[in-house]
Amino acid sequence: MKYLSEYRDPELVTQYLDEIKKTVTQPWTIMEVCGGQTHSLVKYGILDLLPKEITMVHGPGCPVCVTPLNLIDKAVYLAEEKDVILCSFGDMLRVPGSEKNLLEAKANGADIRILYSPLEAVKIAKENPEREVVFFAVGFETTAPANALSVLHGKRAELTNYSILASHVLVPPAISALMSDPDSVVQGFLAAGHVCTIMGLEEYYPLVEQYNIPIVVTGFEPVDLLQGILMTVKQLEGGIAKLENQYTRMVSEEGNPNAKQAIFEVFDVTNRMWRGMDVIPSSGYQVKKELEQYDANVKFEVSIEEAPEHAECIAGDIMKGLKKPFDCTQFGKKCKPSNPLGAPMVSSEGACAAYYNYSGETELAEA
Amino acid sequence: MKMELSCPMPKLDFDLITLGHGSGGILTHKLLDAGVFDLLKNDKLSEQHDGAILELSGESAFTTDSFVINPIFFPGGNIGELAVYGTVNDLAMCGAIPKYLSLSFILEEGLAMEEFWKILVSIKGAAESAGVQIVTGDTKVVDKGKGDKIFINTTGIGSVHSKSNISVNNIKAGDSIIVSDQLARHGIAIMSVRSGLEFETDIESDTKNLSKVVQSSIEKFGSDIHVLRDATRGGVATVLKEMAEKRNLGMDLEYKQIPVNESVQGACEMLGLDPMYVANEGVFVSIVSNEIAQEYVDFLKRDEATSSASIIGTVTDKHPKQVIMTSAIGGKRALTMLPGEQLPRIC
Structure with missing residues (x-):
């Protein structure tokens, strides 16, 4: 095609x-931020084709994975107790809440x-x-424009029965959080192309500078992935740390101004809880105060207590790149796609x- | 292009199916006389008895399937022909020549008679093209909201071809794995018209009769055809994984050899779906002796129903129970069974 x-x-x-292979002379650990990239690396068998010096760790860029338990419980509550029509992207449906998905x-x-x-x-x-309709608006900067647009369309149509349950998360603060972790092993990042298609490159220059990382x-x-890895390895081998754009066919310096405008018209930046990673400052979007009638969080005043994650799930360490799925004692045992203990086992983008x-x-052989 | 049968709907004094049509009384008779018995008539059905008395000789194959598809009309077909071809194709996969079908409807109160008629006409056309007779059946009506317009069950009986020897136990290392046509058209066509997920596409369901080409291939290749499987729900990957598990053998597949048309590939990319797991209604998987594989594929390619047949891999004893796909770029991944439905992903 x-x-x-x-x-x-x-x-x-x-x-x-x-x-x-020609460029690499020593071991390097590179994180691909986006779950879509993880998916491709595994689907095409790229991890096995890379030289052994390169270790890829899989970042937190899976929207389904980082959506907090509490918010899934809220969505379940709205759908079950408030009789709303709850609309969602497909792969949110199987993510475990504290009691049910x-x-x-x-x-x-x-x-x-x-x-x-x-x-x-x-x-x-x-x-x-006659019914309340709530859209479960999860995702990174990539899905934010369409979700924002839905609020603007709802407003234009003077709808009083539409709202979104927003759980947007942002990539640059997550990179900051990962790099601030003293345990971090990451030496270079493949940033998420689609996120930058919307947001442009601006936010990434300070990160390169602050953390001195490619x-x-x-x-x-x-x-794309192999070219991105090559560009990162060249920087690492050369002792350079700069921002480069492999995905030039999609990503421009300034991103997509119309999409950004829709985002900023509807959302404010807020602190956000990341499942498995704790609260990251200024790492999410919430619906602006003046549009709060479209914010399901405000409209329904749902207060659901924070439920603990499954004790044996190491999703947080996996998304921080500290551990690999195979390091988990429950991987493929208690935790499988048909019975996920944590979100990275649910989404096709989850590591x-x-x-x-x-x-x-x-799964069958064991059954 | 599919032939559309045109049979004008008989004049009836009702436009909608009501509970009375399932009562067994006058309304039921009005519906069945006009809609079913006359349209699908044959000697056995015309007896209007409690069951049909059949003549079969030799080994017989017997199968059943229920059809609950939404929407009931979709690009490339409708639930009626699907219900006939689904069961006919299952019989064909047993190496059998389909002979007789039963046909049972569960109708939801409020179904438009015009829609039901279209479905019946399509059933007639499909049965004629597959050479089967509908010899017995049943019609029930459920309250509005208790069904999804129409559910159909068909059960079929066929006579096993004398040269056929189809069994998963016949699969051996070295055999060739073949798919009969382009993958994933049915599942993607349905998804393109499903409420909330609509997208514009020219993709049509591949629902079709496979029994003719299967019969003629058995006639020619006999027991060199080791196994045949209809790759419906769960797609080709699921069928292969099932057989690998059951037979304790491995399979090696080449992504490059897998026939997927460009529109389907595009839709799968957009929705985040893997065509290997998407449902088909007119694609079968065959595992055949390596010696005849190329000749067999050439034979299939000459038939319109299987014109894109392709050898996609080989059976191996190297990695039992594992189905391994070599990707377009030479990397490898294992295909497993899906935990549930494939769900379109976020971005």
């Missing part, structure tokens, strides 16, 4: 791999609908004026699920 097959070209892949709530009769676009939720709100904005296809799905673990 045009614009994809070129970036999956075996010859190019071989060339980049050879170039990486949204799929189980749906099976219990809650009206939960899988959508691909939040604008569909606005349409549902128009069609069901950051390469990278795409998602095999050739644990990616390892599980593509490593040949087999």
Whole structure:
């Protein structure tokens, strides 16, 4: 397929791999920030093709994985107790809450609908004026523009029955948090290409400077990833730390001004709890005060106590790059895609699920 | 292009299905006489008895399937032909020549008669093209909200072809793995029209009769065809993984050899789905002796129903129970069974 097959070209892949092998002289640990990148690395078998000097660790860029337990409980509560039509992206449905996930709530009769676009939720709100419609607005900067737009559309249509349960998280503060952790082993970052498509590069220069670490904005296809890794390794080997953009076909210096405008019209930056990582200052979006009628958090005054994570789940360490899924004592045992103890086993972008799905673990054989 | 049968709907004094149509009384008779018995008529059905008396000789194959698809009309087909071809194809996978079907409806109160008629006409067309007779059936109506317009169950009986020897136990290391056509068209076509996920595409469901090409291939290749499986729910990956587990053998697949059309590939990229796991309604997997593999694929390619057939891999004893795919760039990954439905991902 045009614009994809070129970036999956075996010859190019071989060339980049050879170039990486020629360049690398010592061990390096590189984190790919985005779950989509993790998914591609595993799906295409790239991890096994890389020279042994390079260790890839898998960052927190899986929106499903970092959505706090408490918020999933809230979504379940709204759907079950408040009789709202709860709309969500598909892969949120299987994420475990403290008691149940949204799929189980749906099976219990809650009206939960899988959508691909939040604008569909606005349409549902128009069609069901007698019902409250809530969109579960999770994601990084990538999904924020569409979620913001849904609020603006709702406002324009003067809807009083539409709101979003926002749990947006932001990449740059997460990189800061990771680098501030004294245990951090990360020496270079592949930043998330799609996030930068929206936000541009501006926020990344200070990070490079402050932490003296190479950051390469990278795409998602095999050739993108290998080129991004090569650019990072060249910097590391050369003792350089700068911001580079591998994903130039999508990412411009200033990002997408229209998308940013929609975000800033609807959201304020706020402190945000990251599942497995604690509260990170200024790391999320919440609906602005003047639009609070579209904020499900305000509208429904749901207060749900913070529930503890499963004691044996090491999701936090995995998302910080301190541990690999295989280091978990419950990986493939108690914790499997059909019975996830933590969110990284749920989403196709979660590091644990990616390892599980593509490593040949087999649930049937054990059954 | 599919032939659309046009049979004008008989004049009826009702537009909607009501509970009375399942009562067994006059309304039921009005519905069945006009809609079912006349349209699908054959000697056995016309007896209108409690069951059908059938003649079968030799080994028989027997299968059943229920169809609960939403929406009931979708690009490339509807629930009616799906219900016929689904069961016919299952019989074909047993190496059997489909002969007779039962046909049971659970209708939801309020279903438009016009929609039901279209479905019946499509059932008639599918049964004729597959050469099966519908010989018995049942119709029930449930309260509004207790069904999803229409559920259909079909059960089928067929006579096993004398040259057929199909069993998962026949699979051996060295065998070739073949898919009969482009993957994932049915699942993606359905998703493209499902409420909340609609997207514009030219993709149509691949629902079709596979029994003719399967019969002629068995006639030609006989017991060199070791196993046939309809790759419906769970897609090709699930079928292969099931067989690898059951037979305690491994499978090596080449991504490059897997036929997926460009629109389907694009939709899968967009939705974050893997075509290997998406449902098909007109694709089967065959595992055949390595010696005949190329000739078999060439044979399949000459039939319209299987024109994109391709050898996608080999059976091996090297990694029992594992299905390993070599990616487009030469890396390897294992295919497992899905924990549940494939859910479209966030971004």
